[in-house]
Amino acid sequence: MSLPATLKMLGLVPGIVLIIIVAFVIEGSIEMLLRFSKAGSAYSYGDAMADAFGRIGKVLLQICIVIYNTGSLIVYMIIIEDVLSGSTSKEVHHAGILEGWFGEHWWTSRAFVLVAVTVVIFFPLMFFERIDSARYISVISVGLAIVFLLVVIGVTTFKLVDGSIETPKWFPAVTDSTSFLNLSTAVPVVVFAYICHYNVHTIQNELADSSLIQGVVRGSLALCALVYVMTGIFGFLLFGESTYTDLLSNFDTDIGVPYSSLFNNIVRISYAGHVILVFPTIFLPLRLNLDGLLFPSARPLALDKKRFVLESVGLVLISLVGAISIPNIWVAFEFTGATMGGLLAFVFPASITLKDPHCIATTKDKIVSVSMIILAVVSNFMAIYSNLRSLLS
Template sequence: MALPATMKVLGLPLGLLAILFAAILSENSIQALLRYSRPCKARSYGALMADAFGEAGRIAVQLCIIINNVGILIVYIVIIGDVMSGTTGAGPHHTGVLEEWAGGRTWWNERVFVLFTTTVVILLPLSSFKHIDSLKWSSALSVALALVFVVITVAVALWKLVAGEIEWPRLTPDVHDTTSFWHLFTVVPVMVTAYICQHNVHPIANELEVSTEPSDLKMQKVVRDSLVLCTGIYLCTAMFAYLLFGEATSDDVLANFDTDLGIPFAHTIALIVRASYAVHIMLVFPLLHFSLRLNVDGLLFPKAHPLVHDNLRFVLLTGVLVGLIFIGSTLVPSIWVAFQFTGATASVCLAFIFPALILLKDKPKIATLKDKWEAWVMVILAVLSSVTAIASNILSSPLNSTKFETRAIQKIWWYLRIFIIG
């Protein structure tokens, strides 16, 4: 949902090339993880890093996965809030679905209340499954709903393009001074976060069904097909959503669908787009939470029995993590803010730096000279772009949201008391 906004920063051609380049780098990093997992028989990302760099490597991976997943899960809930209750960040206010239905703001469509109810009634139960394969049908439905968004967005953009109602998009970055140049690097965290999946590679590979086809070959197919599917969705979303809304594209493009699209049945179509994607987010949430819970448990209780066999530990971890993520979502006014700092730190490490370091360490001695050159390029690009993005974000980030955060905390405490008493 933030990818169309990156087109506004980079311009359409460079933005689309950046999406493709991120996909290629992600493919290389994931294949490196799979290659090095076989010789050391690693069944997790942390075990692979521990084999290469000892206990410090395992802890570094787990910390990065925790930071990354918490950041993305907060983004998910912020998007749900944008869709259902309207935006709260800087810039123009975009109304939410419930706000439109009520004809204005009321207590039951207020953002914190909607997020609290969604978290307790939907997200918490979905996050309570002990096995990732229990989520296969909800995951499939979430992909279908994402495709609904893409198909509708493409169709509306093409309709308006044929009707001559779309302005010519900006083709080059708007660089007019030093600040605008450094601002270009703020797209890096969004691109990286879009393809972050390295922490889920091992759990999925471990649960692949046994067949006559070797599991590593099956996993290579899974990775390749997933990247092709995601890249196609990302390219269509970024290009056609940016064509549709132009320079008015919001950090969360779903928020733009509160406007009149200028086509027949525009209100109904916009409602379908927003509601279907909100459900998509709700169904994706437990997949990322599954990985988060495993890594928090591994970090806090490295020598305990497996989490699936300890009901009390499982329930406590699930409840505490979902609660903390909900609180975090009420303190972050925009998905761009969340992406910038998690995407430029933990996500970059997981996606590129750690796989490249494993390849450079080359403990099984299987790397070619070409592999090592690619690893050095990956590390250098990742470090330079991340440092630049973090510096640019610190310089340009608004730090005046104290009032918003105070009000959010007060509302959380009020709803929590009502929930406990009720």
């Protein structure tokens, strides 16, 4: 939802280029991770880290996944809050669906609605034990995302033909060091959108032919890149410099097309449904890694129902409190993507390659790995510095 805002910050051309480049770099990091996992007979990201760095490597990875996925759940919950109960940005309030339908009441407030959604929807979803258990709702989730994208494309195309779309900003306006540093905050947001490393081994293990995983990864990343580029372009074209960090906040007023209110509701409801149904694919690896971190020698989590329930409920409640406390998704995207995201996507796979425990790394692998680490560290440091500077000021 922040990709159109990313293009607003960077300009149309650099924004699109960034989305495509990150897709290629992510594909390269996953390819290296899978290749070194195969050499070490590792069946998970954690096993690959343990093979290269011992127990400390696996523990460090588990900590990062727990923090990153908790941040992801918080982001998704904030989106649901924005859609259903509205949001306030720069002292401007954007009405949510429930506010638009029923007006402002205590039961349409952000906190109450999110608690209700958590109890009614998230609690049942958290009891899924395997990622393949969520395959059907994942298909529905993808369908809802496609509905969202098609409506945005359709509305934007109508306004382009109508001549009511303003000329977009092609490149960023850099006037001083502060505005330059602010550009770096877009990188973690794009990285956040692609990270899937902790699920790749699980999917590979569940494939009838594990050798197909590279094709699955490339196809998935290509589809994601296409969707992200389309979302960014058409979302930014539709609202221009008025684009908010959460695009859904723009769909609370007349968007200048016939049946505007209907399209607004379709866009917000479809994407909220998509976010809700994505929950298990984020929550399952979060719970699994937290359990491995806290109880490394205990019997499998699926066999201990008490531990399973306590960990599940605890994680959902922590995410709930975080979503109620954090003001908007841009803050959550930036800090989560700039810290744990960079480690999971770039630094850890590159470090495994440089460690090269099975002596299979080529000179090209090592050059690429060093470049990935340098780029991740520099861009993320700049993003974190810019974020902290903005918050403190």
